[in-house]
Amino acid sequence: MVELHEAGELAAHYPRVRELLAELDDAAVLRAGNLLARLDPQQVLAAHPGTPAPGIAVTGHGTLSALRPALVAQAARHGLLARVELSDFDSWVFDLLTPDSDLYAARPQFALCVLDAEVVAGELPVPWSVADAERVLAAKLALVERAAEVFAQAAPGGTLVLNTLPLPRELTAQLVDLRSRARLGVLWREANVRLLRLPERWSQVVTVDLDPLLAAGLPARDVRQSVYAKAHLSAELLAGYAREVGHLLRQAAGGGKKVLALDLDGTLWGGVLGEVGPEGIEVSEGYRGEAFQRFQKVVRQLAAQGVLPAVVSKNDLEPVLKVLREHPGLAVRDEDFLQVRANWAPKHENLAAIARELNLSVDSVVFVDDSSFERGLVRRELPGVAVVAVGEEPARHVEDLLRDGWFDVRELTAEDRARPERYKEERARQDFLDTFDSLEGYLRELGVSVTLAPAAAEQIPRVSQITLRTNQFNLTTQRLQPADVEALAQSPDAQVLTIASADRFGDNGLVGAVLLRRAGDTVHVDNFLLSCRVFSRGIEQAALATVLADARATGARRVVGRYVPSAKNGKVADFYLRSGFVPVAGRDGEPGDGPGGEQAGPAEAVFEHDLADVPPPPAHIRLTARLRPAPEGNETA
Missing domain, CATH: 3.40.50.1000 (HAD superfamily/HAD-like)
Incomplete structure (x- = not known):
């Protein structure tokens, strides 16, 4: 990597960086991060426009300059290009509590609010008591909770990353009686518990627990750096924190492993x-x-x-x-x-x-x-x-x-726990298929049932997970966090439909989603996703046929679908063409007008169906469809 940097070719060869970083120790990865942090992200994207490049805003308390190379290196280890912007020193309150701050104006995918013990210790009077510490802790937690609330409103598509606060011995040792020390320990841990529970209140929030990193032997701080440079978290701890954030970046980019x-x-x-x-x-x-x-x-x-x-x-x-x-x-x-x-x-x-x-x-x-x-x-x-x-x-x-959290997810769902058993059932399906001379005969006997219905509140995490982890049958590869899905589900102009399936071998569970948006007499399919476990059974055709029929029944004149190519979704490039759609030139409000407001690249293709000839669902599918909340009995099967 040093040779590429010295030759000025690191940007041109950026896809090689992931391989070059493999099996390097932590110190070597951080040294590589110092080189990578000097790259101009625009230069890399010009050479490799398909590189996922999450925007990361870093704010917090104390000097955090050591975090930039660590974040860049950890992102690169996962094939990502981190675009990191560091806020001014100790500006976290203004950045997060002011909806028109530069942080919100930049619309980062991730906002990291990195706090440390000094945010509390620095405001204690001299002399101080446990009661003083309790008062300052309460005030800071109120600010953090208010920041989470503002962030949820001002950046609904983003993720706010918080962290727990290490409790330094230097602080507890200033209390000479053990009872007071114990009381401070209780208050401090209760504050950290509140921080860890914030994601339960706001799905856009993630709290990184620093205790496991400290238990692994990482120092909480370097006292000289803390006193002289106001860097209140050690470089080693920031590097460990960056590794945890790297896992979040990978998940958000669809890099989940199974x-x-x-x-x-x-x-x-x-x-x-x-x-x-x-x-x-x-x-x-x-x-x-x-x-x-x-x-x-x-x-x-x-x-x-x-x-x-x-x-x-x-x-x-x-x-x-x-x-x-x-x-x-x-x-x-x-x-x-x-x-x-x-x-x-x-x-x-x-x-x-x-x-x-x-x-x-x-x-x-x-x-x-x-x-x-x-x-x-x-x-x-x-x-x-x-x-x-x-x-x-x-x-x-x-x-x-x-150590690299390859299988981490934002929230474990029932579908996750059932996955191994369902793949075992898939082997039974394959054995069953081998007994037939034709696919048509197999599908008739398989007994596939499909249910298409609006996403219920408890299904929101699973729908988000499908957008994050499905790559092959994902027509736009748009990644949505739970808050994004929830916002769509609550929008009067949008629909989040879930696809569930079952057959003679078992229940496949929630296997797909269709994201719809109504604009006048046009229904936009902003994304269509289906688990790879259930390809080629007619499920996607049944779901799309239902959407088309409902669009015509509700007065729409056309349905518009988008396909944004990626490295992995080539097998569905002709999905709309095979379903009776025709390609169209871009029209106002169509390309790049998805629920996240993202602008797709020039390779995006747009298709439309005029609803003149709506195909029926495949004959072998038993279909139950309810596309919007309705009175009992208003279902079609």
């Missing part, structure tokens, strides 16, 4: 199965065996929350299955894995096959292996796969797997 593909020898257990046999591998006995078992339990914990585990191992299949089924010390079993691929094929080919059979992009995969050769090969052949390095010390496997 599949956890694990090597076996040296990763899930110790030793090489083919050399030492089932009795010789380290699974649960001894201190190393206990470390591997701890890792196995975390794999099961992730699977219980919707992660899809798989095995990719260079081994013979039968011995692997025997160990997974019978080894008494193993904390995972073969049924815990969606697929077990133990063979001698290159691992990148196995990973691609897993993604293909699950109807997922390989970008949905996290690959964990202790071999630097295997990791390097996968990075080269499948650059979209997230590669996690684990070393020879199994006690660190859990930390290595979890």
Whole structure:
């Protein structure tokens, strides 16, 4: 990277940065951030216009200049280009409580309000008591809560990121009686609890808990930097905080992961199965065996929350299955894995096959292996796969797997928890399909039912998640946070319709969404999304046919749909053409006029349907449709 920077070619080769940062230690990543922070984002975007480039406004208390390179580096690790704007020193109250401030005028996707203990300690009188600290804490919390309220109104499409406040010993030690110290500790922790609960009141708010970072050994501050430079959080803690924010940026850009593909020898257990046999591998006995078992339990914990585990191992299949089924010390079993691929094929080919059979992009995969050769090969052949390095010390496997929050979501839904079981049902569907000579016969016997209905309040997080995590059947790739979806659902001119499906093998749950907007006699399809699990069953045709029929029944003259190409949604480029739409030239109010007000690039395509000939839903679909709240009995099936 240094060579590219010195040659002035770093912007031209920006897509390589993610690979160059892979497996660097934290210090090296931060040094790279100092180089990347010097780049002009516009120069990068001119060379690579498809690069996701979230706008980030940083405000807060204290000197925060060290945060910029850390944020830029962490964004780059995920293939993103962070455009970071730093506010003036200690301007957070004005920035967030004034709706016409420069922060709001910039319309950042993320606003980071970074606070520290000095925001309280700096306003204590001399001498001070616990009562004084309680008063200042209450005042600051009131300001933060007011800031969250103003932000929710002034920036409905953005995310406000707050953080908890580290409690420095220097402050507690000024109280010489232990009872007062304990009381201050209670008040401080109660204040942090209030900060952590703010996302329950405002869905636009995320609070980063700094306690786990401090527990991992990061220093809260460098006292000299705090006193002399007013940098009240250490550079190490800011770097850890930036890593957490990087996870949020990745989620918002649609970079969520679903599949956890694990090597076996040296990763899930110790030793090489083919050399030492089932009795010789380290699974649960001894201190190393206990470390591997701890890792196995975390794999099961992730699977219980919707992660899809798989095995990719260079081994013979039968011995692997025997160990997974019978080894008494193993904390995972073969049924815990969606697929077990133990063979001698290159691992990148196995990973691609897993993604293909699950109807997922390989970008949905996290690959964990202790071999630097295997990791390097996968990075080269499948650059979209997230590669996690684990070393020879199994006690660190859990930390290595979890440190980048690959499977984090804003809110866990029932759909997430049910995902592994539904993919297992999908295998049964595939076996069922193999018994038919034609797709038509299979679909007739599959018994697909589809329900199209307005999004209920409890479905808002799931609809948001679909926009954030669905890449292949996502016609505009517009990403919406829960607050965005809620605003659309409440708008009198918009509709947020959910698509649920089921069949003879089980309930697929909420699998898609259609975002509609009415403007006079025109219905705009601002986005159409469908889970890759249910492609090619006629569900999308049934939903669109229902939308078209309802538009005509309510007096519309046409329906307009948009397609914005991305690296992953090419398979739906002709969806509107296949559905009776025709391409049209841009008209006022059509292109770039989505619910978020974003302007799409010149590659955007616009299509319209004149509603003269509305196709019926596919005959094999049992359809239940209710497109708006209505009195009982006003449903069509």
